[in-house]
Each structure stands twice: as C-alpha cells, then as structure tokens.
Amino acid sequence: xxxxxxRERVAAELKRIREGVGVSGxxxxxxxxxxxxxxxxxxxxxxxxSTRDLATLLHYYGVPEEVRAxxxxxxxxxxxxxxxWLVRAGGVTRRxxxxxxxxTRVRSIQQYYPLxxxxxxxxxxxxxxxxxxxxxxxxxxxxARRMSRQELLRSHDAPTYTALLDARAFLAWPGSRxxxxxxxxxxxTRAELPNVTVRIIPLGVDRTASAxxxxxxxxxRTESSPRVVYVESQTADLYLxxxxxxxxxxxxxxxxxxxxxxxxxxxxxxASLARYVEDLEDPRSTDGRP
Numbered sequence: 001x002x003x004x005x006x007r008e009r010v011a012a013e014l015k016r017i018r019e020g021v022g023v024s025g026x027x028x029x030x031x032x033x034x035x036x037x038x039x040x041x042x043x044x045x046x047x048x049x050s051t052r053d054l055a056t057l058l059h060y061y062g063v064p065e066e067v068r069a070x071x072x073x074x075x076x077x078x079x080x081x082x083x084x085w086l087v088r089a090g091g092v093t094r095r096x097x098x099x100x101x102x103x104t105r106v107r108s109i110q111q112y113y114p115l116x117x118x119x120x121x122x123x124x125x126x127x128x129x130x131x132x133x134x135x136x137x138x139x140x141x142x143x144a145r146r147m148s149r150q151e152l153l154r155s156h157d158a159p160t161y162t163a164l165l166d167a168r169a170f171l172a173w174p175g176s177r178x179x180x181x182x183x184x185x186x187x188x189t190r191a192e193l194p195n196v197t198v199r200i201i202p203l204g205v206d207r208t209a210s211a212x213x214x215x216x217x218x219x220x221r222t223e224s225s226p227r228v229v230y231v232e233s234q235t236a237d238l239y240l241x242x243x244x245x246x247x248x249x250x251x252x253x254x255x256x257x258x259x260x261x262x263x264x265x266x267x268x269x270x271a272s273l274a275r276y277v278e279d280l281e282d283p284r285s286t287d288g289r290p
Contacts, residue, residue, distance in 0.1 A: 006074045006224075010054070011045035013071060017061050018043070032056060051076050055087040064149050066106040069218050069228040073241045077226075083242025088235065104152065105225070106159045110217040110253055114166040118214075119146045120153060121163060121198070123186035129175030134234070153193055162197040164256050165266075170273050177277060184274050191267055199260035200269050209255030217249060 018028060025039040041047045042057075049057070054075050058068045068087075076085050111118045117126060127146050131139035153161055173180040191198040201207070216230040229240040229249045240246065261269055 006077070007048050008045045010049060010071055010075055011043050014049070014054075014057060015043040017058075017063060021061055028057070028060065031060060048079075049075060051079055051085060051087070062145060064104060064152065065216070065230060065232075066104050066109065066152075066218050069230050069239060070105065070220050070222075070225050072239055073226060073228050074224075076239070077241070083245060084238070084240050087237045087239065104159075105221040106218055107221045108160045108162070108217075108219040110162045110164075110219075111214070112164040112211055112216075112253055112256055113169060113214045114211070115172060115214075116169050117165065117183060117187065118163055118216075120150055120161060121187050121190050122146060123179075123183045125175070125179050126173075126183040126186070129173075129179055133174035150190075153190075153196060158193075158195045160195050160197075161193075162199070164199050164201065164253065164260055166201050167203045167269075167273060170277060171280070177280075180277055181274055184270050184277075188267060188270055191263070197263045198266050199257060199263060200266040200273075201256065201260045202269060205259055207259050209252060209259055211252050211256060215249055215253075217246070217253060 018025070025043070026036050028034070029036040029039050038047075042049045042053070051072060054072060055068070058071065072085075072087065076083075109120075111120075116130065119127070122130070124143055124147055127143045128139055131142045136142060152158060170180060170184065173183070187198065190196060213231055216232075218228045218230060220227075226241045226243075227246045227250075229238075229246055231238040231240070240249070260266070
C-alpha cells in the first residue's frame with residue numbers, strides 16, 4: 001500500500017481514538033505542548049505524523065499494545081525506517097480512566113515469556129505485585145489498564161492467543177507465596193477461554209531451543225499490515241517488521257513450542273507446579289517459610 005494511503009488510515013484512526021476517549025484537539029495539544037493546528041493537520045492527513053509523535057499520541061491515549069504495533073509499523077514503513085525501531089517508554093498520559101474499548105484488528109497473538117506471566121494471563125494481585133516490584137509509577141493505574149485489556153480475549157471477534165511459558169516463571173515471583181498460588185488458579189481460568197492456548201515448558205526437559213528475551217508476535221486481519229515482533233523492556237519497546245526478523249522470531253517460537261507440553265498437559269501440570277511452589281523453602285527465613 002502506498003505511503004499516502006497509510007497516512008490517511010493512520011490519521012483516521014487517530015481521530016477516531018481521540019473522539020473515543022472523549023478529549024478535544026485543544027486538550028491534546030495542551031497536554032503534549034503542541035499547537036492545536038498540528039493535531040488537526042495530523043488527523044486530516046495534511047501532514048505525515050512521525051513515528052516519535054505517533055508514539056507520544058498513542059501513549060497519551062493509552063491504547064493497547066497491539067494497536068500501537070500496527071499503527072507504528074505503518075508509519076515507520078512510510079518514514080523509511082528499516083524494519084526495526086525503538087520507542088521510549090513513558091511520557092505524558094491521560095490522568096482519567098483508561099480507554100474502555102479500542103477496536104483492534106489483531107488476528108492472532110503469540111507470546112513467549114520465560115520469567116513472568118504475560119499481562120493477558122495475570123491476576124490483579126500478581127499484576128500489582130509485579131508493577132510495584134518493577135518500580136513503575138502509578139501501579140494501580142497500570143493494573144486497571146491491564147485488567148481492561150484482558151477483555152480483548154473475551155470479545156466477540158477475539159483473536160487467537162497462544163502463550164508459551166517457561167515453568168521458571170512460577171518459581172520467581174513478586175509478593176507472597178499465596179499470591180503466586182492464586183495466580184496459578186487464575187491462569188487455569190483464563191486458559192478455559194476457547195481462543196486461548198497455554199503451553200508450559202516444564203523443568204527438566206531436554207530443551208532443543210532457547211530465546212534471549214521474551215517477545216510477542218502480532219498478526220493482523222488487514223492484509224496491508226505486516227506481522228510485527230514486539231519486545232518490551234524496562235525503559236523502551238522494540239518493534240521489528242522486517243520479514244527476516246519476523247521469520248526468525250516465528251521460527252524460534254515454533255522451536256520453543258516443540259519443547260512445551262500440550263495445552264491439556266499444561267493445565268494438568270499447573271497442579272504439579274502449585275505443589276512444587278508450596279514445598280519451596282525460603283533460605284532467608286528460620287522456619288523455611290516466607
């Protein structure tokens with residue numbers, strides 16, 4: 001698809017999102033230190049929005065990760081950015097409630113997480129403990145957004161969702177032992193959704209694949225939107241859309257999946273993990289318990 005058509009689509013999406021969250025162009029401009037005409041020209045596709053400005057707008061509106069990935073990929077392609085770019089975390093965000101529902105055209109989500117439970121599967125207690133331990137500001141607001149985003153997998157046109165989890169994710173947890181046991185029960189409930197597949201790579205398996213970082217693969221319904229790899233870090237997010245990069249991560253995901261239990265086996269394995277967690281001893285305590 002040609003650049004100007006991408007520009008028009010991104011512009012229309014930005015206007016729709018702004019109207020959906022109930023803020024005026026003047027309010028956006030004041031919050032971001034822009035002029036109101038700049039906001040208007042972007043939304044009318046009279047000027048091309050830069051990747052940096054688009055990331056700022058999407059963060060301010062509080063849109064979900066999959067929406068950011070699709071719009072940023074189109075804009076980066078039009079800017080001639082070579083299929084890989086970083087977006088700094090943080091910046092000005094709206095103080096009031098999170099976006100209740102932003103239309104997403106993601107068709108499938110594949111995630112690999114070795115050391116934590118991904119947001120779509122986190123219980124409220126786990127999410128709060130994790131954001132607090134990570135030092136992120138306003139952890140309660142982050143948790144509220146995360147719980148709202150979980151509704152994506154319950155929507156009438158929900159994407160297929162596959163999570164590959166390393167069993168180690170349940171052996172190093174923020175908060176109390178009871179909290180992680182509650183998280184295991186919550187994961188079992190989320191895994192009952194018909195479009196959700198959870199697969200666990202158990203301890204002790206002779207592994208044939210490994211990945212250096214957790215990552216997410218997004219596949220969109222719109223043919224003109226390329227597949228995107230999303231890698232989240234403490235202070236910046238990495239997006240990859242070059243075919244070679246996407247193919248590499250897709251291959252790693254498939255290889256990791258070959259080491260994992262099936263969905264049904266993984267659900268049964270959660271009970272074993274719960275017993276293992278209950279028996280773990282904290283060497284810092286005198287009685288072996290937290």
